[in-house]
Amino acid sequence: MIRWDQVGEKLEAARRAGRGVVLATHVNADGDGLGSEIALYYFLKSKGHQVAMINNDPVPKKYTFLKGTEQILVYDEGRPRELIRDADLFFVLDNSSPARLGRLLAPVKEGSAFKICIDHHADVDPFWDLNCVDSNASASGQLVYRAIVALGGAISPEMAEALYVSFVTDTGHFRFSKSTAEVHRIIADLMEAGGISPPKIYRALFEGVSRGQVCMVGWALSDAHYDYGGRFAWARLTRSQLDETRGDDEDTSDLVNMLLAVEGVQAAALFKELPEGRTKVSLRSLGSIDVNRLASKFGGGGHTNASGILMAVPFEQAVRLVVEEARGILPAA
Numbered sequence: 001m002i003r004w005d006q007v008g009e010k011l012e013a014a015r016r017a018g019r020g021v022v023l024a025t026h027v028n029a030d031g032d033g034l035g036s037e038i039a040l041y042y043f044l045k046s047k048g049h050q051v052a053m054i055n056n057d058p059v060p061k062k063y064t065f066l067k068g069t070e071q072i073l074v075y076d077e078g079r080p081r082e083l084i085r086d087a088d089l090f091f092v093l094d095n096s097s098p099a100r101l102g103r104l105l106a107p108v109k110e111g112s113a114f115k116i117c118i119d120h121h122a123d124v125d126p127f128w129d130l131n132c133v134d135s136n137a138s139a140s141g142q143l144v145y146r147a148i149v150a151l152g153g154a155i156s157p158e159m160a161e162a163l164y165v166s167f168v169t170d171t172g173h174f175r176f177s178k179s180t181a182e183v184h185r186i187i188a189d190l191m192e193a194g195g196i197s198p199p200k201i202y203r204a205l206f207e208g209v210s211r212g213q214v215c216m217v218g219w220a221l222s223d224a225h226y227d228y229g230g231r232f233a234w235a236r237l238t239r240s241q242l243d244e245t246r247g248d249d250e251d252t253s254d255l256v257n258m259l260l261a262v263e264g265v266q267a268a269a270l271f272k273e274l275p276e277g278r279t280k281v282s283l284r285s286l287g288s289i290d291v292n293r294l295a296s297k298f299g300g301g302g303h304t305n306a307s308g309i310l311m312a313v314p315f316e317q318a319v320r321l322v323v324e325e326a327r328g329i330l331p332a333a
Contacts, residue, residue, distance in 0.1 A: 002132045002133075002134060002143070002146070003130075003132075004132070004146070004147050004150035004151060005150075006130060007116060007130070007132065007147060007151070008150075008151045010089055010114055010116070010130075011044070011047070011049065011089065011151070013088075014049065014088040014089050015047065015048055015049055017088060018050070019050070019086075019087070019088030019089075020050045020051070020052065020083060020086060020087045020088060020089075021044055021049050021050065021051045021052075021087060021088065021089045021090075021091065022051070022052050022053075022054055022083055022084050022087040022089070022090050022091070022113070023037050023040055023041055023044075023051065023052070023053045023054070023091045023092075023093065024037070024053070024054055024055060024056075024090070024091070024092050024093070024101060024104055025037050025055060025092065025093045025094050025095055026056075026092075026094060026095035026097070026100040026101070026102075027056045027057060027100055027101070027102040028056075028057060029055055029056075029057060029059065029060070029063075030060075030094075030169060030170075031063060031165045031166060031168065031169025031170065031205065032094045032139045032140050032141055032166045032169055032170040033093055033094040033095065033140070034059065034063050034066065034069065034072075034162070034165070034166075035066070035139075035141050035162040035163055035164070035165040035166030035167075035169070036093040036094050036118065036139075036140040036141045036143075036144045036162075036163075036166050037053055037055075037072075037093045037094075037162075038053070038066060038067075038068035038069070038072075038158070038159075038162035039141065039144050039145070039148070039158075039159040039162040039163045039166070040091065040093065040118075040144050040147070040148075041053050041068060041071065042068065042156055042158045042159045042162070043144075043147075043148045043151075043153045043159060046153065046154075046156065047151075047153070052073060052080075052083050053068075053071055053072045053073065054072070054073045054074075054075055054080045054083060054084060054104065055072055055073070055074060055075065055104075056074075056075055056101065056102035056103055056104055057074065057102075058074050059072055062204055062205060062208075063165070063204075065200070065201075065204045066161060066162055066165060067158050067161065067162075068158060068162060075102075075103050075104055081107045084104060084107040084108060084111055084113070085107045085110055085111040086111065087111060087113040088113055088114065089113055089114050089116065090108055090111070090113040090114070090115045090116070091116050091117075091118060092115070092116070092117050092118070092119075092128070093118050093119070093140055093144070094118075094119055094120070094121075094139075094140035095117070095119060095121075096117055096119045096121050096123045096124060096125050096128075096131070096133065097123065097125060097301065098125060098127045114129050114130070115127070115128045115129045115130070116128065116129065116130045116132065117130070117131045117132065117133065118132045118133075118140055118143050118144060118147065119131075119132075119133050119140055119143070120133070120134055120135060120136075120137040120138070120139060120140050120142065120143060120170075121133070121135065121301065121302065121303065122135040122292070122303075123301060132147070136178070137178070138167065138170060138171050138176070138178035138179055138180065138183050139166045139167050139169075139170035139171065140166065140170075141162075141163045141165075141166025141167055141170070142166075142167070142182075142183065142186065144163065144166070145163055145186055145190075155189065155190060155193040156193065156195070157193060157194040157195025157196075158195060159193070160190040160191070160193040160194065160195045160196055161195045161196050161201070163186075163190055164187065164190050164191075164196050164198075164201065165201060165205070167183060167186070167187060168201065168202075168205065169205065171183065172257070173202075173206075174187075176305065177305075206254070210245075211245075212244075212245030212246055213245070213252075215241075215244070215245050216237055216241065216242075216245050216252065216255065217255055217258070219237060219241050220235040220236070220237055220252075220255055220270065221235065221255075221258065221259075223235050223236055224259060224262075225323075226262070226264075226265070227323060227326070228326070228327055228330055228333070229264075229333050230264040230265065231264060231265060231266045231267065231330050231333070232265070232266070232267050232268070232269075232323070232326045232327075232330060233259040233260065233262055233265045233267075233268040233269075234259070234268065234269040234270070234271065234319070234322075234323060234326075235255075235259060235269075235270055235271070236270070236271040236272075236273070236315075236319060237252070237270070237271070237272045237273065238273050238315070239273040239274075239275070239315070242272065242273065252270055252272065252282060253282065255270055256268050256269065256270040256282045256283075256284050257284060259284075260284045260285070260286065265286075266285060266286050266287070266289050266330060266331075267283070267284065267285040267286070267289050267291055267294075267326060267329065267330065268283070268284050268285070269281055269282065269283050269284075269322060269323070269326065270282045271315070271318065271319050271322070273315040274310075277312065277313070277314055277315075278310060278311065278312055278313075279309075279310075279311045279313065279314075279315050279318035279319075280308070280309070280310055280311075281295075281298075281300065281308060281309040281310075281311065281318065281322055282308050283295055283300075283302070283306070283307045283308060283309070284305060284306055285304070285305045285306075285329075286305065287305075288304070289304075289305075289329055289330065289331070290304045290329055291304070291305065291306070291307045291329065292304055292307045293329055294307070294322070294325055294326060294328070294329050295307035295308060295309045297325055298311055298321070298322065298325075299311075309322070
């Protein structure tokens with residue numbers, strides 16, 4: 001049972017003392033992390049708080065249509081570091097892992113802020129002073145919505161749009177199993193608050209792709225492999241391909257979902273060769289097949305049906321290791 005009243009008490013104490021509140025999410029922020037962060041930002045501003053959003057990386061281009069993204073500071077050693085060190089409260093959204101704060105972790109450790117985690121991933125880390133975690137929620141935005149309502153807030157158009165993006169991205173446009181009746185009731189409430197244009201949001205998030213991204217899709221699908229009786233599909237994007245298309249910052253989640261959509265495939269992986277001998281692995285699965293279990297073997301994590309890994313091993317070795325381990329998460333043929 002999440003104690004939103006405890007969050008409210010901490011917020012009220014910070015407001016009375018005139019102390020700052022800092023919001024952050026994980027490295028390489030996605031729609032859920034950004035949407036949750038922005039919605040909470042506007043709620044806290046409406047309650048008179050001194051609040052700042054500080055992230056490890058710039059906002060990805062496809063999310064810049066969201067009002068509030070222009071308020072997000074990218075961490076550096078100047079004012080953002082001081083804001084974190086001097087804050088009374090520090091919220092992390094959509095992230096239970098301290099390591100996934102990236103460069104923000106050091107000033108968080110140095111400061112004296114009370115640290116609150118709002119997340120829907122299954123992992124709970126004792127690093128946070130208060131964990132507001134529900135792994136049954138479809139998105140962290142669902143928890144932020146509950147927090148706003150529990151703390152007496154009204155959903156503004158800016159909050160509604162940000163939370164809608166949170167739900168849309170983490171439910172696969174409402175096709176995943178956690179798209180419950182509660183989720184759709186919340187969406188109705190967000191729609192009634194105004195500020196949401198589903199066609200505009202869909203276009204921004206899922207269309208308007210770059211030519212380079214189209215090339216990446218072609219390369220990856222032409223390299224697709226189907227192992228273990230066709231139940232595990234995987235593909236790769238090499239360093240030269242990513243350099244040619246400027247694809248380091250491109251969202252490839254739709255690409256791995258294309259592999260998962262193939263008849264007979266139960267789990268899929270996309271491997272991206274990164275600089276400095278690193279490999280990024282995106283994992284997806286159907287039903288009860290747990291790719292989070294596969295990811296955790298290599299220091300990654302996420303959800304049962306969607307997880308990721310960042311591996312500090314050479315590209316071909318990373319591919320081989322993950323493909324070999326994937327056998328263990330598939331049911332007996």
